[in-house]
Amino acid sequence: MPHYELDATFHQPGWTPLPTDEFRRRVSEIVATPQWTIDGNYSAVRDLTMQRCTAMIAFDFPRRVIMRQVIVRTIRRALTRQVLWNGNREDWRNIFRWDPELSIIRWSWTKWAERHAEIDTFEAQAAERGFVCVRVRSHREVRDALRALGVPVS
Numbered sequence: 465m466p467h468y469e470l471d472a473t474f475h476q477p478g479w480t481p482l483p484t485d486e487f488r489r490r491v492s493e494i495v496a497t498p499q500w501t502i503d504g505n506y507s508a509v510r511d512l513t514m515q516r517c518t519a520m521i522a523f524d525f526p527r528r529v530i531m532r533q534v535i536v537r538t539i540r541r542a543l544t545r546q547v548l549w550n551g552n553r554e555d556w557r558n559i560f561r562w563d564p565e566l567s568i569i570r571w572s573w574t575k576w577a578e579r580h581a582e583i584d585t586f587e588a589q590a591a592e593r594g595f596v597c598v599r600v601r602s603h604r605e606v607r608d609a610l611r612a613l614g615v616p617v618s
Contacts, residue, residue, distance in 0.1 A: 488508065488509055495512050514589060522598065524583050531573060534569055554568075
């Protein structure tokens with residue numbers, strides 16, 4: 465099944481955001497196909513993905529786990545100069561910025577509570593629309609959920 469990472473679609477070269485109408489058009493094309501998996505939770509396209517999804521895994525890790533993962537991943541990417549989507553790389557300066565629009569670390573900290581609360585909404589929508597929503601709170605639960613959905617896990 466094809467896998468799509470919304471960050472790769474949204475973040476254009478130079479970290480320029482894709483205009484919302486084009487972002488929605490591209491995601492509409494993806495979800496119109498018979499099978500797909502999408503990694504990402506952008507409010508600008510959530511209605512499109514939620515209309516067509518049949519299963520969702522909602523990551524609800526504790527803030528300390530999220531922050532540890534984001535900090536380690538961001539520093540590793542900056543150190544290795546890892547090329548991300550569309551030629552973008554993590555910028556050392558952004559690691560230490562206070563503005564959540566420039567720092568993924570600060571963004572993750574400020575958005576955690578909002579993202580945590582949204583999962584209740586996802587579960588309610590799943591019940592209304594008849595799709596599976598699995599809330600996972602640990603890496604072990606992620607592996608178990610993937611296995612339950614028939615996804616091979618190593």
